[in-house]
Amino acid sequence: MSVSMPGSQTNPESGVVGSGGATAPLLAADGRPLKVSLRRAMFKNKARALLLVSPLLIFLFVAFVMPIFSMLTRSVESNxxxxxxxxxxxxxxxxxxxxxxxxxxxxxxxxxxxxxxxxxxxxxxxxxxxxxxxxxxxxxxxxxxxxxxxxxxxxxxxxxxxxxxxxxxxxxxxxxxxxxxxxxLSYYLAAMDMRYDEEGKIVRQPETRRVYVDLMIKTLWMSILITFMCFILGYPVAFLLASLPLSTSNLLMMMVLLPFWTSLLVRTTSWIAILQSQGVLNNILVAIGVVDDNNRLQLIYNQIGTIVAMTHILLPFMILPLYSVMKSISPSYMRAARSMGATGYTAFRRVYFPQTLPGIGAGAILVFILAIGYYITPALVGGESGRFITNFIAYHMQVSLNWGLAAAIASILLGAVIMLYLLYNRIVGSDNLKLG
Amino acid sequence: METPTNTDRKGKKKSFVVFDSVQKTYDGESLVVKNFNLDMDQGEFITLLGPSGSGKTTCLMMMAGFEVPTHGQILLDGVPITRLPPHKRGIGMVFQNYALFPHMTVAENLAFPLQVRNMNKSDVTAKVKRALSMVRLDNFGDRRPAQLSGGQQQRVAVARALVFEPELVLMDEPLGALDKNLREEMQFEIKHIHDQLGVSMIYVTHDQSEALTMSDRIAVFDDGIVQQLASPEALYEAPENAFVASFIGENNAFVGDVLELSEQEASVKLPTGQVVRALPVNVSGKGQKSTLSLRPERVVINPEPGTQPNILDAVVHEVIYMGDHLRTRFSVAGNDNFIVKTPNSFGVSRHKAGDKITVGWNVSDCRALDA
Known part of the structure; x- marks a missing residue:
């Protein structure tokens, strides 16, 4: 806070009273300890800052903290x-x-x-x-x-x-x-494919009734795959954005941001139009003879559909942090590396790429967390095999009305994301995260 | 310069770096570098000096290989390198903002050029250690560049450009980001390293005092053309045109018409009517416009009548006390910005604003240049 605060300045003479004794607390000119004076001087600033953000804090509390708390309670409540x-x-x-x-x-x-x-x-x-x-x-x-x-x-x-x-x-x-x-605990047990047996011991569900653990693992690896695809596709685009002249890169940036201006439903349904068995892509493949007409590829209502559509939707979240990091890397680093005898590839690998790691980290964690909680797209294009755990949370919320189970699954998902973030923080360090 | 052998007495190669009528354009419409010729000996320290946008950095980038000349050739040690990629040229380079790799420690930065040359580990360690001690940063190997002060980063950058023992080092305004005291200290340090190692250096700067202190020869750039390529002394004492005279050092200028012209002397009539006798340097004939250039320290205040060939009336505008010298601003022959420097020695009379006195100077100190 660099706001100047008339009337709240400390006395300019404060601090000079220290009577030589190193152990005695410094006193301000009015005899109060310096720390107290400082606290008083800063109080107004802090109060004002708090006041300014209080609408947001209240909103967050009502719309974010309380629902999460209620969800956590509901997942263990049995009254x-x-x-x-x-x-x-x-x-x-x-x-x-x-x-x-x-x-x-x-x-x-x-x-x-x-x-x-x-x-x-x-x-x-x-x-x-x-x-x-x-x-x-x-x-x-x-x-x-x-x-x-x-x-x-x-x-x-x-x-x-x-x-x-x-x-x-x-x-x-x-x-x-x-x-x-x-x-x-029974909601959590159910969410982890376990139950109490007749004697009250915790056992695994019979094979045919195990659903959630496999689904959670599948959600996890599909999210990782989507994150990876976003990285592979987004890195070169971000590099171009950061290195092209301004007029060209502005145009490219518009194209990157274009999906943001289109409704999520429109984007998802247009993938249905492209990928379905009578869709654009299959028609082209049949026309050029790659695929037989009777043997059209099943590209949607399965995992492929979910992965393709979600990669497309989440791509900007990878590109933007990468772009902002790459933009801040001076071209003179690459030049310096080249002048010292490194080939273009070595210079990229040892000098450029390591400096983009904070951007990769930020983009990856953003895409991953968004992906693991995604609901609409897998519901629309995922079919049976491309469904996410979130679709089951919705099912229990809306159809089976087993809110306790829904809350338990959601809490496990929340816990998994927090765990992964902590792990990431431990390995990469959150100060190496650059979101823009 | 033209000698039959390619080496001089000390075994230093002549014509180590040659720019042969090099031109460069970025947009195909205007030339950034119009016609650059340079013949540099091994071990020389050459500075490219000029205002920003004069083409000096472009020339350096062509030498390093980051830009390709539109026309002409560059030779390094007799070999044309115009089409050689930067990493095969073996030229060390210090960048404007040092370009130290932020994700590597100082030692890793220094080791980088050696590692890409596949040098074995113990040699790398030894060379890094030696380079660090050369720039007096022996205990800083484990730090990150961000943990160093500007001057220390600068020294690391110099060490990194030298650690792989290139024969030529390019420096692109390396001291631009430092404060004045540190800059002067680093000027001497770089000069000493140059003398010790005997490497050739091409140095780009827009700071004329930096160029004067460090260089063997200076190429003064303006508008894509080398205005003068000469030793610092020759540039200051004998500028060949009005741009060099005004760019290097302080300068009092008058513009007038040439009345008389001989081998030794030109008489130039100022618009206010006075006639000044000057040394003809860059004037071709009678009736032409000419710029007269006179260094502020060569002016004599209140000369005895007859002792100086040029004596003009002057009005004092202000006297600025500079410590070791006094700077007096006069109005002389319509020039309100006529500066005179006088050493602050015993018995120097100080003038007050409004004093009417005379100033005088020698024919040889006043150079008649192009208009």
């Missing part, structure tokens, strides 16, 4: 049992997890179910427990319906087991006990 079956949740705590709970617990359950039936809110807890133990939905709703008019039978335990034999299953009670703490 259905504790709020909708409160007496059961309390009673089951006394149970040691072996055999069946005592009569009191069964009575508490019956009471909770009756109350739930009156309040008509058993659906939530039923479907929540159904994620953990299939069949629980009908067990709970069925039982609740049957006991509504039942008053104090001899034994709730026997009555309930009579109504539904699931209540005699230790596993059911273990699930209820586990879920009555208010928090659960």
């Amino acid at each position: 259905e049992v504790i709020t909708l079956l409160p007496n059961t949740a309390m009673a089951v705590q006394a149970w040691d997890g072996e055999g069946l709970p005592d009569e009191l617990t069964f009575a508490a359950l019956a009471g909770d179910l009756k109350q739930g039936q009156i309040d008509r809110n058993l659906g939530r807890v039923a479907s929540r427990l159904n994620y953990e133990y299939s069949g629980m939905r009908s067990t709970i709703t069925g039982t609740a319906r049957r006991i509504t008019n039942l008053e104090n039978p001899e034994s709730w335990k026997e009555t309930l087991i009579d109504i539904n034999s699931n209540w005699a299953d230790t596993g059911v009670w273990r699930v209820i006990k586990r879920e009555s703490s208010g928090y659960t």
Whole structure:
């Protein structure tokens, strides 16, 4: 802050009072310690700076920090049992997890179910427990319906087991006990293709139900591939941009930025027009005889489609940081290297390229982070095999309404990106990052 | 210069660098370098001096191989190098902003030219060490260029240009970014290195005092043409045209018409009517316009009548105290910017603004040049 602040300057004589003793704190002219004076002098500046950015800070807090916090909470939250079956949740705590709970617990359950039936809110807890133990939905709703008019039978335990034999299953009670703490790991387990087995131990999902880990790995390597493609395609363009005369490079820059001025949907659908089996590219290939008409290439609705379209969309994010770094590299470095006897290639490899590394780092991390969280393009052109993990997050948000699982997957994605960034920071160093 | 053998007594090669009617244009419309001829001996220190845009840097870049002459030839040690790529020329070069590689340490910078020559590691280390001690930076090998001061970076750049032992070193305004004191110190340092190693140097600058201190010969550039190629002394004492006279050192100039012209003397009539007697250098005949050039330290103040061939009335405008000398600005024969330097020695009378006195000078100190 270089704003001059009339009225807040420190006394020009401050600091000269130091009485020779090196240990005594320096005093300002008015006798206050110099550090306090400095803090006071700087306070107004700092306050003003804070005031200026406060709208942004508030916006970020409301629109960014709070949603992330809410997502993280939701991914571990499980308050259905504790709020909708409160007496059961309390009673089951006394149970040691072996055999069946005592009569009191069964009575508490019956009471909770009756109350739930009156309040008509058993659906939530039923479907929540159904994620953990299939069949629980009908067990709970069925039982609740049957006991509504039942008053104090001899034994709730026997009555309930009579109504539904699931209540005699230790596993059911273990699930209820586990879920009555208010928090659960089960969303994260599901997101990592794991689950609790009957004994409550964590095991992997059966082979046929493993989805997310493979998908996450696929998302990861496709993002890496897209980043790499952007680098390969973007580096020469950035080099041209930085070295051509201004009029030519301005034109080229317009062409680089042109995609930014076009809607993402337009760009993605135009790739469909180009790549589909009756599309422009296939027609050309058939026309020149490279591909047989009956054997057209499948270039879209698979991984190829996702990679091609996303490379195109994310290319500017690689080119721009590279360009800004290359622009700052004086041509005299290459000349110096050449004058010292290096061939053009050696000069490039040993002098030019290393100096562009901050740009490569910035571009790569930008493209990678954008790619790993991309949603629309893979959804439109990815088909079955080109889908990203984000498409499953959206599925659980919108279709299956399992928000806890969606939040857990998203949190894992967030964690993975942060981990990769830290790793990158450790290897490359964030001060070697030049975003422009 | 024309000798039958190609080496002089010390074994130094004659005509080590030759520019033979070199021309250069960038746009095909105007010539940046119009007709450059240079014959440089081995071990010589030649400075290309001129205002910016005069073509001096272009000449250096053609020598280094970064620009190709549009016409003419450049020879290095008798071999035409006009089409040779820069990395095969073996010419050391110091750049304007040093061009030290920021991602390498000082030692790695110095090792670079040796490594690209595939020199073995122990030789590289030894040579780097020697080069560092030559520029008195022995303990700075592990630092990055950004951690060095301007003067230290400058010395590293010089060391890097010399470490692979080129016979010719080019310097493109290498001291431009330094402050005045450091610049003067570095001038001597570069001069000493030149004397010690005996390398040939071509040095580009727009700073005339730098050129005068360091060079064996100076080529004064203007408008793509070498106005004069001579030793510093000859340039200052005997400029051949008005541009050189005004560009090198301080200069009082009058423009007038030539009345009389002989071998030894030209009489020039100033617009105010006075007639000045001067040494004819670059005038061809009577009736022509001529610029008279007179160095400020050659003017005598208040001469006895008859002791000087030229005596004119003068009005003092201001006296500037410079410490070791006084700088007095007069109005003489319509020239309001007539400067006289007088050493600040004992008994020198100081004038005040408005004083009316006379100034005088010798015929041989006043050179009649082109208009």
